[in-house]
Amino acid sequence: MPPSKPDTVYFFGTCLIDLMFPKAGVSAIQLLQRAGIKVIYPQAQTCCGQPAWNSGYRAEARKVARAQIALFPKPLPIVIPSGSCAGMMKTHYPELFKGEADEAQALDVAGRVYELTEFLVDVLNVNLKDLGEPVEIAVHTSCSARREMGVADKIEQLLGQLQNVKVLEQAYKPECCGFGGTFAIKQPEISAAMVADKTMHLRNTGATQVVSQDCGCLMNIGGAFEYQAKHQNKKALSTQHIAEFLLQRTSSPSPSTGEGHRMGVAEVKS
């Protein structure tokens, strides 16, 4: 059972958003605030520990995870604008802390974690009003949102509320984009083949833009689009985090919203 609408939530921004996609984090917080929620952002937060966990460095991951757990002492929901970091905290913290002295705290945190779109739909029951121009987009659901968190449908439920947004279906939609954290580095050839297919299928939809709830996927997909535009003369779709997209579509246009909100192409070029 989702909790009734809380007054206050914790926000965990994720390290990737912190450094590469801060606008996604700011937008997510603004969406929450607009829904009347007070957002607490513990400044001491760094990373959920997932990179080390997936690389086999469990002691190191645990150390970092433990530092994050300490930042969320009150019994408030923890909202995370990323399926994979939410998945780390929700499904892997219990494994990582199994048999440790602070296992109970880890379980407590895990039980309070929500991926952003899940929170917006299931807990806040948001009602969005589309103020944007008609647009055709494609959605990429991250594997962790789909399989670890089981929230793949939330993003489209939100988009379904936007009158002028048409979501175009792509082939092989549930297939991984080939990011996989260290996988892209350790097995670059396979990862490259996967992202080449993913970008092709997205391009084939005819959409102009891709949204996702995971910046890891967006970094992979957006980077590949831009590379292909530069070196292979192919069309690049812009890529954007769902929080930014939703906020932008539902806010009245102001001079400042026009600039730099595209994450992939526009921003990288600046």
Added chain:
Amino acid sequence: MKTEFRIQVDQALGKQDVRAHFRKAMDTLMTNRRNQFPDNAELQRLRDQAQVIRANALSKLPELLEQLEANLTQNGIHVHWAETTDEANDIVLKIMQKHNATWMIKGKSMVSEEMGLNHFLESKGIEALESDLGEFIIQLDGETPSHIIMPAIHKSKEQIAKLFNEKFPDIPYTEDVDTLTRTARDILREKFYNAPVGLSGVNFAVAETGTLCLVENEGNGRMSTTIPPVHIAVTGIEKVVEKFSDIPPLLSILPRSATGQPITTYFNMISSPRKQGEKDGPEEVHLVLLDNGRSRIYSDPELLATLRCIRCGACINHCPVYVRIGGHSYGTVYPGPIGTILEPQKSGLSVHGELVQASSLCGACGEVCPVRIPIPNIINRLRYEGVHQEESSVLDAGSKRKPMEAITWKAWSWAATHPSMYNLGSNLATQVRKLVPNHLGAWTSVRTAPAIADKTLHQQLKALGVDHE
């Protein structure tokens, strides 16, 4: 320097036609499976049931194996135990020699692939002829299976037509699949009647009744196990189930997960050699139970789940890595996700440990596995075993540890637990972001380098005054 695995991957990725072929084949299998389970709730119930049956069997594996041996023996089947593949091969050889057999006909068996049986027998002057159509094809071409249920899936019908034409020049060239199949059948039919020994695998061995169950589509399994006077079955020790009533649920979910068939064409139950007065069946039946690292896997409560596998191949069919690199790139008997977790445990992390890096942990394998093996979790565990140094049940644990990498993770964890250091680092990164190289090795061979923001989220939120206790 590129590892051998990556070199093989490179070659496989370069073969556009093979890749297209794999994609098409896997698409069909995925669609077929989906169509078999229109009701998700039913699928989940079946998976629960299958998982419980397999987990239950493994929880009492030693007892069930004893019971199996007792019942088989009572039924007149000879039971042999082999700890290693060498031992298993020797057992088969001895049986062959006892009967002065110079060749055998084989039904499909992945365990015999694991043993390298064909090679071994060949070195002793004994021929082992594959009778499963896929196995027959790859044997003609001197290859190994590229998939556990469809060994020749990597070959197009044109390739097969050429191969047949080369090996059987008397038969007219054709690309017609039915004619090719019939040709193979005609050749094999002859062989079945004359074979002194038939060998097969086992899908399930029922402890309660001492019954060996064999699932197949082409009838060659039935012929290999009934026509020759001697039948040898080989199986891994994990294939045992407790009761006969365990079979129907497994039999229902296996072919539906594997090929999307509601049921296979043949289901064989072997419970004894030919009895007096019976018209057919072998005079002698042997079962070789192979360990080959399985009891080591069994000893670890988490890794034990690996042994639940019923070899349906669904994880392989749904794997985005397998579909691109094909089965041979893995360099193992079992490819795809199941190979990724099984092979490093069987042969050691120093031999096949790299496979656990060849996964994006997308979870597609775990999502389809009919017995709910948490394949991604086991991959994660094996990555841990590869780099951690304490004593472990996993073969060659720690062998993948690299000092530089270990130091990097230590440094990372230090920075990420000292927020001031972390922020200093990320702020510094935003300052020098224009200087960040836009060539980041493998990443930028197909993607542009990710751009660092001009202000981190931490900085922006501070400025916006978001409550930051």
